[in-house]
Amino acid sequence: MGHLVTVATCNLNQWVLDWEGNLARIIESIHIAKKAGARLRVGPELEISGYSCLDHFHELDIFEHSLEMLRRLLLDESCYGILLDVGLPILHRNIKYNCRVIALDGKILLIRPKMWLANDGNYREMRHFTPWMRPRETELFHLPKSLAELQGDTHVLFGDAVISTPETAFGAETCEELFTPKAPHIDMALDGVEIITNSSGSHFTLQKLDTRLQLIMEATRKSGGVYLYANQQGCDGERLYFDGCAMIIVNGDIVAQGSQFSLNDVEVVTATVDLEEVRSYRSSMSRGLQAATSPAKYQRIQTPFELSSEEDDADVGKRPTLPIQPRIHSVEEEIALVGGCYLWDYLRRSGTAGYLVPLSGGIDSCATAVIVYSMCRIVMEAINEGNAQVIEDVKRIAKYNGEGVLPKTAQELCNQVFTTIYMGMKKQSSVETRQRAKDLSEAIGSYHVDLDIDDVYQAQKQLVVNTLNFEPKFKVEGGTVQENLTLQCIQARIRMVTAYEFGQILPTARGRPGGGSLLVLGSANVGESLRGYLTKYDCSSADINPIGSIDKADLKRFIAWAEKTFNIPCLHDFLTAIPTAELEPITENYVQSDEADMGMTYPELTVFGRLRKLNKLGPYAMFKRLVHDWSIDRKRVEGDEAPYYTPEQVAKKVKDFHHYYAINRHKMTTITPALHCNDYSPDDNRFDLRPFLLPPFWKSWSFKRIDMELERINKKKERDNKASK
The missing domain is CATH 3.60.110.10 (Carbon-nitrogen hydrolase)
Structure with a gap:
């Protein structure tokens, strides 16, 4: 024996x-x-x-x-x-x-x-x-x-x-x-x-x-x-x-x-x-x-x-067999590899012709596009290794003409299976975002479409003018908040319709054998979904969202890594750009900013998301936790990157988050299914099983308890100040 x-x-x-x-x-x-x-x-x-x-x-x-x-x-x-x-x-x-x-x-x-x-x-x-x-x-x-x-x-x-x-x-x-x-x-x-x-x-x-x-x-x-x-x-x-x-x-x-x-x-x-x-x-x-x-x-x-x-x-x-050291990838590598491998499986098993990404010139859609490029790199590595299944799938999906002909580079494959589309507006879109989209497309080899949606936007806006005898204006033009939102949403939803329109017709228009449609990829990150900072049925609506449960900080780290690892210098411009939806006219004194619109930073959204889902904290418990973690009076410790806020500021931040989370919760019922990458994803009906019709938090007992706790903290501070004198 x-x-x-x-x-x-x-x-x-x-x-x-x-x-x-x-x-x-x-x-x-x-x-x-x-x-x-x-x-x-x-x-x-x-x-x-x-x-x-x-x-x-x-x-x-x-x-x-x-x-x-x-x-x-x-x-x-x-x-x-x-x-x-x-x-x-x-x-x-x-x-x-x-x-x-x-x-x-x-x-x-x-x-x-x-x-x-x-x-x-x-x-x-x-x-x-x-x-x-x-x-x-x-x-x-x-x-x-x-x-x-x-x-x-x-x-x-x-x-x-x-x-x-x-x-x-x-x-x-x-x-x-x-x-x-x-x-x-x-x-x-x-x-x-x-x-x-x-x-x-x-x-x-x-x-x-x-x-x-x-x-x-x-x-x-x-x-x-x-x-x-x-x-x-x-x-x-x-x-x-x-x-x-x-x-x-x-x-x-x-x-x-x-x-x-x-x-x-x-x-x-x-x-x-x-x-x-x-x-x-x-x-x-x-x-x-x-x-x-x-x-x-x-x-x-x-x-x-x-x-x-x-x-x-x-x-x-x-x-x-002798022991070995375990192999563990960095976060940046994981994003590149999991996104690339998942998208290839989804593409080859869905029977469609490829992917389309609405490329805005911002870092989120940039990250989605780079993940698709990562997919092409992984596929090319498998081809070079002689992976028979991958070779068979590439010949079927990419439709290369000629017996045994295969792509030579990731860019060549990318051009066959991936389309990027920039949908601009003459007043809202900057020269910089349009150029960034073009530069990225050239670097990764995607088939790129650059167009403006002004005519469609004006036609849709004119429906309101003709029907209601009322012309809505942007905030910078003196319009109300509701007018401003209406005009932004018109553009956002036109982009969604346009993306699907081109996704369906492009393979045929390009003369690709077999025709078929392109799958549209979404680019809303986990923080924006938590906050509800997106338009329902805009171009956040797609077939699948590779970055839907990845936060902004990890996406930035991924892009910085890809800039060097994939040798794409133009990615640096995406890292230094201010995040903006570009849905409002640009003036000398105003450029729309995501974090200014949201009233909170992306790192703060990550904290809110983790405390809400992983730590299972409601508004009151979250305030009690953050009033210590973000205290302006806390001892400075090396490596501590948390913000410094007064108790009043913490209370406002927590209230704002839960208010917007509650009123925008309905958006999660139709959000694009996201590749699951984080355990605080707000993916409704699939992972985050919470109601989508919630009472207004501003009148809730939770917010009243925050106020009571804030009063208790301030009274203690007053007593401590008197005692110190």
Whole structure:
């Protein structure tokens, strides 16, 4: 009986309801694992159906088709000779479970249902599944006839058990269970389970990987053992990007790590581990006492299949895989990579001709355009590496003429699949923004359209004049606030209509083979959405928004990084420009400014967003927190970049934010779905489940309590001043 074991985990780019495509990718991963000598393979959560089926899980077709694909997998003899840990939804006694199926050579050894379901933020597993609430208990699952014929039996074990091989034991954990305080791997390890698999559908947020890494490494740092983490990678049909990073960890050390962002549909990570190292690591007396007295004993399903052998150990060329340092990207790299990879998946799977971005000359639309350019760079790297799937997709989407002809540069690809359009106004648009848009387009190679919308604007404005015998004026022309807003909104909504108009006709007008339409990309950042600083159904309305949950500070860092990394000098001009919507006429004494219009800065919006969503603070609690964090009297500390405000100023800031948040909340019901990058995104109906009709905060008890607290603070200050005299 040997002690050197080769194991495999993987990143799979699955797609919801792509039954045969998903199965093909699963089978490919098994073949790669076998070729590498692995005897155990684990895949992502719900890999057969795709993780993000959401309310499709209410349809019984999902469960029937999942078993049909499982049957095809079990029939495939090319997948024999390796233990398989595969994810799919299963209906058991009329209860829907998120399950792992452990199989070997066409036979099911165990169906292991998920015990702790993810049910916060983007996750709603309790809406679709029931958790298995009986730890270390099993019962019989009645197989449908088609599987019973393969199994040679009518029933298999269903529940919380582990698999025992001649030399070791392994158990399965699923995603959320790792994140729970009393994770199943703790009891498994105490009961002598040496290899633990974790099948995940873990989505990306900025800098989340570091947290995930620490949890995964900690799973074996205290308990010892081998931990195999599998994950989805890519866009599987939702606004989430699953960022892969399949890993193998031994006794707290990473020995293998897959890519976090990639255009590969299948990526398999393997390592050779030494079970004797696990046993030695677990030899401490205190751990031994805990294990000996632990009541957590698992039913072990016996199999004669060996993960290793003495013959393998006699191979002097075989050795355990050495530990490596984890790879973690910077925020700037993450924005470039997650946006680029997500947009490519979305484009190739949507069947459309490319993307269109309304390019205003400001930093937000600039960031969206640069992310598309990043996509083209990533695609070109994949082409140069010989990625067959990417090459096939490029030939189909970019429609290059000639057999085997492919783009030579990212700019060349960009020109085929990406259009930028500047929609100006003679009085409102500056020469500088128009030039910045043109310069950026030339640098990245996009097909660029420069036009003015004055005629359409005047025609729309004339409707009001002719119908109501009233001519609205801008604020700088003496108009009221309502007149000013009306005229701004006319322009903004004309731009949305124009963007879609050109998105539909441009491929045909350019003579692109196949025609089709362009997907319109939005460019409203997370701060503007929180504040509601956008026009409903303006060009913030689009098909998808790559920057919709990224704040202004991170976007600026990304553009500064891209200026150097992508060698685009003109990006510097975007960084130094004052953010402006350019919806009001420019005069000698007035240029519209975003932060002046909003009454708060972008960094302040980030703070409000985090406190509101992550810290779960309402207006009163937020004031109590910020009156200290932003206090003008606080001690100066190096690195403290928070503003310095009086309590009265803090109170006004907090009130203003919640007032505008409340009255603009309805805008979030129609906001463009955003690639999820931050955990304080205001993405309504998908992530931020709050009402869109709220009472006016200015009359609310919350604001009255702020006033009462402000009065208490000022009275204490008066008393302290008197005492000091």
